[in-house]
Amino acid sequence: MTVITDAAENVAGAGVSSSRRVRRLTGRDKIVLGLMVGIPTLLHIVLVWVPTLVSLVLSFARWDGIGGLATIQWIGVQNYITMFTVSPTFWPAVQHNVIWLVFFVLLPTPFGVFLAYQLDKSIRFTRFYQTAIFLPVVISAAVTGFIWETIYDPDNGLVNSILGTNKPGASYIEWLGDSHLNLWAVLIAASWKQAAYIMILYLAGLKGFDPSLREAAALDGATEWQAFTRVTFPALKPINIIILVVTIIESLRAFDLVYVVAGSNGTKPGLELLSILIANNILGESSLIGYGSALAAVLLVISLVPILSYVFQTFRKEQQP
Amino acid sequence: MARPRPGQLPTLDRRSVLKVLLAGAGLAAAPGLVACGSGGSSASDPNTVSFGSNGSDAKPKQAYQAVLDAFAKQSGGLTAKANVQDHQAFQQNINSYLQGTPDDVLTWFAGYRMQFFANKKLLSPIDDVWDKIGANFPQAVKDLSKNPTDGHYYFVPIYNYPWGVFYRKSLFQEKGYTVPKTFDDFINLAKKMQGDGLSPFVQGFGGGESWMLLGTFDYLNMRTNGYQFHMDLMHGKESWTDPKVKSAMDSWKRMLPYYQAGASSKKWEDASAALVNKTGGMMVIGMFVGQSFTDKAAYDDLDFFAFPEINSQYGTDAVEAPMDGFLLSKNPKNPDGAKKLLTYLGSAEAEDTYLSIDASNLAVNEKADTSKYGPLQQKAVKFVADAKQLSQFGDRDSDPGFIQNVVEPAFAQFVQSPNTSDSLLTQIQSQKSQYFQS
Numbered sequence: 023m024t025v026i027t028d029a030a031e032n033v034a035g036a037g038v039s040s041s042r043r044v045r046r047l048t049g050r051d052k053i054v055l056g057l058m059v060g061i062p063t064l065l066h067i068v069l070v071w072v073p074t075l076v077s078l079v080l081s082f083a084r085w086d087g088i089g090g091l092a093t094i095q096w097i098g099v100q101n102y103i104t105m106f107t108v109s110p111t112f113w114p115a116v117q118h119n120v121i122w123l124v125f126f127v128l129l130p131t132p133f134g135v136f137l138a139y140q141l142d143k144s145i146r147f148t149r150f151y152q153t154a155i156f157l158p159v160v161i162s163a164a165v166t167g168f169i170w171e172t173i174y175d176p177d178n179g180l181v182n183s184i185l186g187t188n189k190p191g192a193s194y195i196e197w198l199g200d201s202h203l204n205l206w207a208v209l210i211a212a213s214w215k216q217a218a219y220i221m222i223l224y225l226a227g228l229k230g231f232d233p234s235l236r237e238a239a240a241l242d243g244a245t246e247w248q249a250f251t252r253v254t255f256p257a258l259k260p261i262n263i264i265i266l267v268v269t270i271i272e273s274l275r276a277f278d279l280v281y282v283v284a285g286s287n288g289t290k291p292g293l294e295l296l297s298i299l300i301a302n303n304i305l306g307e308s309s310l311i312g313y314g315s316a317l318a319a320v321l322l323v324i325s326l327v328p329i330l331s332y333v334f335q336t337f338r339k340e341q342q343p
Numbered sequence: 344m345a346r347p348r349p350g351q352l353p354t355l356d357r358r359s360v361l362k363v364l365l366a367g368a369g370l371a372a373a374p375g376l377v378a379c380g381s382g383g384s385s386a387s388d389p390n391t392v393s394f395g396s397n398g399s400d401a402k403p404k405q406a407y408q409a410v411l412d413a414f415a416k417q418s419g420g421l422t423a424k425a426n427v428q429d430h431q432a433f434q435q436n437i438n439s440y441l442q443g444t445p446d447d448v449l450t451w452f453a454g455y456r457m458q459f460f461a462n463k464k465l466l467s468p469i470d471d472v473w474d475k476i477g478a479n480f481p482q483a484v485k486d487l488s489k490n491p492t493d494g495h496y497y498f499v500p501i502y503n504y505p506w507g508v509f510y511r512k513s514l515f516q517e518k519g520y521t522v523p524k525t526f527d528d529f530i531n532l533a534k535k536m537q538g539d540g541l542s543p544f545v546q547g548f549g550g551g552e553s554w555m556l557l558g559t560f561d562y563l564n565m566r567t568n569g570y571q572f573h574m575d576l577m578h579g580k581e582s583w584t585d586p587k588v589k590s591a592m593d594s595w596k597r598m599l600p601y602y603q604a605g606a607s608s609k610k611w612e613d614a615s616a617a618l619v620n621k622t623g624g625m626m627v628i629g630m631f632v633g634q635s636f637t638d639k640a641a642y643d644d645l646d647f648f649a650f651p652e653i654n655s656q657y658g659t660d661a662v663e664a665p666m667d668g669f670l671l672s673k674n675p676k677n678p679d680g681a682k683k684l685l686t687y688l689g690s691a692e693a694e695d696t697y698l699s700i701d702a703s704n705l706a707v708n709e710k711a712d713t714s715k716y717g718p719l720q721q722k723a724v725k726f727v728a729d730a731k732q733l734s735q736f737g738d739r740d741s742d743p744g745f746i747q748n749v750v751e752p753a754f755a756q757f758v759q760s761p762n763t764s765d766s767l768l769t770q771i772q773s774q775k776s777q778y779f780q781s
Contacts, residue, residue, distance in 0.1 A: 088438055110752075111748075111752060174603040176604070176608045194604055196605055196608040199609075286431070286551060287751055288751035288755075289553065291759055303748060306743065307456070308743050308745070309438065310460065337479075
């Protein structure tokens with residue numbers, strides 16, 4: 023969100039400074055520029071900041087959503103106290119969100135880059151591989167959930183059949199039922215999509231990469247690994263940043279796959295996520311809108327950490343000559 | 344019952360599509376379309392009653408339409424227009440639906456979930472309807488249709504179905520098992536079944552179906568501590584750390600070693616296959632388990648018994664029998680018509696029409712025709728009629744948010760690690776105040 027506002031300010035700033043040097047803006051230019059900056063800013067405020075702030079305000083309330091605003095009780099930081107000290111699902115949810123983020127950054131994302139790098143070498147059937155690997159991204163999360171439920175089925179599922187762990191009493195693995203395993207099982211299912219998504223993004227970047235750079239490196243005697251880490255990877259910095267941002271966004275908004283696999287009936291032990299807790303508390307007939315908002319506020323704070331650090335880094339570097 | 348169904352979008356039936364088309368081109372069609380969305384604006388018409396339905400599955404949808412058609416035929420010009428919404432979405436949106444422009448009459452559940460909205464003044468009392476239909480229903484059903492807080496009627500029931508322990512007659516005969524009377528017999532039978540290579544307790548609460556666990560807990564608690572304690576616990580008036588609750592959990596711990604392998608990964612639909620192919624012994628579930636039996640002979644072999652006695656003081660008095668029915672919204676557009684429809688829905692005729700299409704439920708109307716019932720339904724009707732008290736179901740007898748967000752996750756944790764039960768009960772107790780304030 024901050025990105026958009028800052029970008030808008032940059033556009034505005036650029037418009038003003040260049041006008042001094044070149045020529046005055048006509049009245050019409052001002053109107054056009056005003057509209058171009060004003061409309062997105064207005065939309066941004068109405069659609070992003072107002073709901074965010076209302077959410078923050080509601081996080082200090084107790085309200086079931088029935089009756090007018092007069093029925094809201096203000097209870098101070100009680101929701102936060104309950105969340106931090108009483109709720110048995112909150113800390114596991116934070117922990118799982120962090121695991122999700124770290125796992126995504128460490129495994130599927132580099133794997134997607136690896137796939138893209140391999141497919142970029144003009145091997146045979148590369149189009150076929152691209153399509154096959156990209157397919158999971160096109161499938162909706164609900165369908166992905168059903169597919170993986172079948173794969174993980176303890177009796178007849180693919181995984182247990184191959185491992186021979188489908189014999190109750192002897193060896194039996196409940197991938198999605200065991201609270202120590204289910205998060206990892208879901209993360210693998212999510213990676214199936216994430217790696218494919220990253221692959222296609224990176225492949226697009228590699229297509230625009232000047233091959234002569236790599237050839238020059240090869241002539242200088244660089245190994246494949248050196249050529250990638252010293253030449254290709256740094257040259258693709260814009261794509262790398264996009265991929266990092268996409269990875270962070272994907273892991274913070276992790277919801278749909280878990281919702282399909284663990285259902286809408288409360289949380290499953292081992293699969294608590296902040297997004298699921300927020301949905302469960304706000305949707306439904308007896309909702310705790312204040313408590314759900316407090317959870318959302320925590321997710322907002324967590325999201326701001328990577329977003330702000332990214333924004334500061336990019337702009338600090340760009341300001342250097 | 345919060346039975347999750349695969350996402351079905353609310354669909355228009357052919358009849359209402361035709362109506363919209365017939366309404367003519369352009370603007371003339373607009374009110375019809377608006378009515379489809381909110382069910383509101385055909386208000387001023389004194390000959391129409393709008394009917395909000397959560398019966399989006401094929402059978403209930405067809406059955407409700409048949410009831411409404413039959414109503415139109417005998418009402419002398421009054422017609423009811425169904426506004427069918429996805430079953431799950433209807434429940435998720437019920438708050439904003441009831442506060443917005445709800446349909447005149449709508450489908451809902453008996454018990455705390457009805458009382459909650461009655462107390463929030465989002466429903467209209469219908470005592471005058473009950474003056475006409477009261478003679479059709481037994482006392483237990485009447486009690487469930489009232490809001491105990493103000494003593495008014497708010498609910499017209501249509502059907503219910505009991506929960507029990509379902510088993511296969513032929514399997515019991517073949518192995519020489521007898522129906523257990525007490526909880527000790529129950530556990531001994533489970534032990535014997537395990538020795539015979541069967542899964543004693545068929546269970547499936549995986550894939551988000553944690554609600555299945557509530558049925559077992561409700562029975563354990565009612566058998567151990569009685570109906571009244573269970574209700575008070577569910578309504579937030581008793582403490583979850585009470586030794587009485589611990590005692591119910593201790594009985595549950597005795598059942599856990601005999602649960603079917605993979606119970607926390609399977610949905611009940613998949614788990615019940617063990618009952619169909621006779622690799623499993625018994626299943627604590629509702630009548631709807633019959634849906635898993637596609638073979639007529641196997642279905643006729645299905646039987647059930649009451650959840651066994653734990654405390655002789657309470658015997659097997661209470662029966663869990665969730666009941667569905669109808670409510671009148673706060674400001675119906677056509678109050679007189681709506682009450683006529685509700686009176687009709689409380690008639691034996693409406694019930695017979697409904698159940699002739701959706702046969703997985705039981706009539707609650709004493710005058711309904713049960714002559715076409717098979718032996719299982721006959722037994723179930725008697726089972727419910729003989730009950731001293733009727734409970735609804737964990738998520739209907741209590742605050743649904745509390746059950747969904749606090750109790751179900753705790754029970755799901757309990758079956759994974761039974762030894763944590765005391766700390767889980769403490770957690771439930773400490774979160775309770777968020778939902779019940781008094």
